[in-house]
Amino acid sequence: MTEAEPIPDMIVAGGTLLTSDPELPYLEKGWIIISGGRIIGIQDCAPDKLHPSTQVIDASGHVVTPGFVNVHTHAILSMVRGVAEDMGFAPAYTIGVPHGHDPTPDEAYAMAQLGGLEALCFGTTTINDTYCHQDVALPAMAETGIRAFGCGRIHDVDFTRVHLGEWSYDPKIGEQTLADAAELIANFHDPEGLRTGVVLAPHAPDTCTPDLLRQVRQLRDEYGLRINTHVSQSRVEVDFIRERDGMSPPELLEEVGLLDERLIGAHCIHVSETDIARLGRAGAHLAHIAKGNQTHGQIAPTHALCGAGMNLALSTDNMHADMVELMRWALASGRLQQGKITDAWQPAKVFEAATMGGARAMGLDAEIGSLTVGKRADLVLFDFRRPHLRPLTHVLGTLVHTGQGRDVDIVIVNGKIVVSGGNPLWVDKMAVLEAAETAAAALWIRARAEQLAHS
Numbered sequence: 001m002t003e004a005e006p007i008p009d010m011i012v013a014g015g016t017l018l019t020s021d022p023e024l025p026y027l028e029k030g031w032i033i034i035s036g037g038r039i040i041g042i043q044d045c046a047p048d049k050l051h052p053s054t055q056v057i058d059a060s061g062h063v064v065t066p067g068f069v070n071v072h073t074h075a076i077l078s079m080v081r082g083v084a085e086d087m088g089f090a091p092a093y094t095i096g097v098p099h100g101h102d103p104t105p106d107e108a109y110a111m112a113q114l115g116g117l118e119a120l121c122f123g124t125t126t127i128n129d130t131y132c133h134q135d136v137a138l139p140a141m142a143e144t145g146i147r148a149f150g151c152g153r154i155h156d157v158d159f160t161r162v163h164l165g166e167w168s169y170d171p172k173i174g175e176q177t178l179a180d181a182a183e184l185i186a187n188f189h190d191p192e193g194l195r196t197g198v199v200l201a202p203h204a205p206d207t208c209t210p211d212l213l214r215q216v217r218q219l220r221d222e223y224g225l226r227i228n229t230h231v232s233q234s235r236v237e238v239d240f241i242r243e244r245d246g247m248s249p250p251e252l253l254e255e256v257g258l259l260d261e262r263l264i265g266a267h268c269i270h271v272s273e274t275d276i277a278r279l280g281r282a283g284a285h286l287a288h289i290a291k292g293n294q295t296h297g298q299i300a301p302t303h304a305l306c307g308a309g310m311n312l313a314l315s316t317d318n319m320h321a322d323m324v325e326l327m328r329w330a331l332a333s334g335r336l337q338q339g340k341i342t343d344a345w346q347p348a349k350v351f352e353a354a355t356m357g358g359a360r361a362m363g364l365d366a367e368i369g370s371l372t373v374g375k376r377a378d379l380v381l382f383d384f385r386r387p388h389l390r391p392l393t394h395v396l397g398t399l400v401h402t403g404q405g406r407d408v409d410i411v412i413v414n415g416k417i418v419v420s421g422g423n424p425l426w427v428d429k430m431a432v433l434e435a436a437e438t439a440a441a442a443l444w445i446r447a448r449a450e451q452l453a454h455s
């Protein structure tokens with residue numbers, strides 16, 4: 001090492017690298033050199049000399065990947081875990097479950113921290129989250145060590161009525177949710193540090209009027225932000241927009257100037273051939289909710305959407321934040337649409353989607369998403385010294401087909417260890433679990449009381 005080079009803060013030594021960088025996708029044994037929160041070197045042998053202040057992480061027996069990027073989540077919706085999966089429709093549209101207008105700030109904090117912690121411990125280092133009270137949810141998630149991006153739901157529908165089947169719009173609600181987003185930008189948008197950030201989140205075409213969507217576009221352009229919204233999630237939404245605006249949801253997004261390479265579209269299930277072509281032509285990003293949608297018996301036409309030109313990124317939507325499991329669901333659903341195993345749907349495609357595809361969707365592909373010299377040091381160390389992860393004949397195939405989020409041993413974000421031995425270092429895991437349990441119990445008591453009142 002020459003004197004001109006910085007002294008490494010950390011070396012991750014001797015792991016098997018899956019980099020998600022096409023220049024060097026695989027290294028059987030690699031050393032990752034980290035300084036100032038960035039990767040400054042990747043090499044196939046140990047450095048000649050070690051500075052005494054450099055922390056060495058022994059990665060032998062481990063597989064090292066970039067941190068996963070989960071592009072569309074609702075961490076607070078961990079409050080409906082174990083229930084929403086078996087209901088006919090999204091929680092926002094259903095009576096008798098806790099809704100976005102229900103949590104107090106303290107409850108939102110507790111549930112958001114649970115969701116963020118779950119994601120981080122399973123190897124997600126960047127999350128893009130949308131729900132309520134994001135002024136407390138973003139810091140709650142960031143305190144775990146994860147990069148927390150997001151926005152409160154922007155809408156002008158009266159959400160206290162939607163689950164009762166009423167879509168009534170109030171411009172004052174739109175003004176308030178836009179003002180909340182502007183405040184979030186002022187307090188949390190940090191394009192330099194990337195510890196927290198804002199991706200504007202108009203909730204969905206049917207919960208926003210075209211006028212509000214145009215105002216969102218203005219705010220987006222003012223700050224150079226991305227957009228994260230639900231698109232063609234349900235037949236109800238598609239039929240509603242057809243009746244209200246005389247067009248499909250993707251057409252509406254195009255009409256209001258939001259359909260372009262800055263759009264992260266979640267779901268994209270009920271899309272026509274012209275919608276698919278429109279979304280692809282725009283270069284929009286698909287937040288493919290591979291597990292959540294199939295759990296509800298539905299599937300986005302991923303093969304056609306990718307073929308049309310959409311960038312494939314993965315997301316868990318309501319929390320169950322195991323990105324390894326999610327890769328498996330995405331691979332299987334891609335193959336189901338073709339009815340066979342093809343070159344188009346191989347482990348490399350879904351690994352790319354979980355890492356670089358997500359980074360690209362977030363507009364952060366120059367900074368995160370791969371193990372590349374110069375990028376931020378966001379790394380995941382999977383402990384492969386386990387029966388279900390041997391032999392190491394094809395490491396990526398084994399990770400995608402039999403790996404699990406709970407095989408994660410160490411997570412490094414921005415060059416700092418935030419998970420070790422599968423446990424968080426920045427927050428007290430048991431305290432997070434207990435606070436979330438208390439919050440969820442209170443929310444469900446209130447939701448059931450509301451249901452009784454309407455029965």
Ligand SMILES: [Zn+2]
Pocket residue numbers: 072073074230266317318
């Ligand atoms: Zn969603």
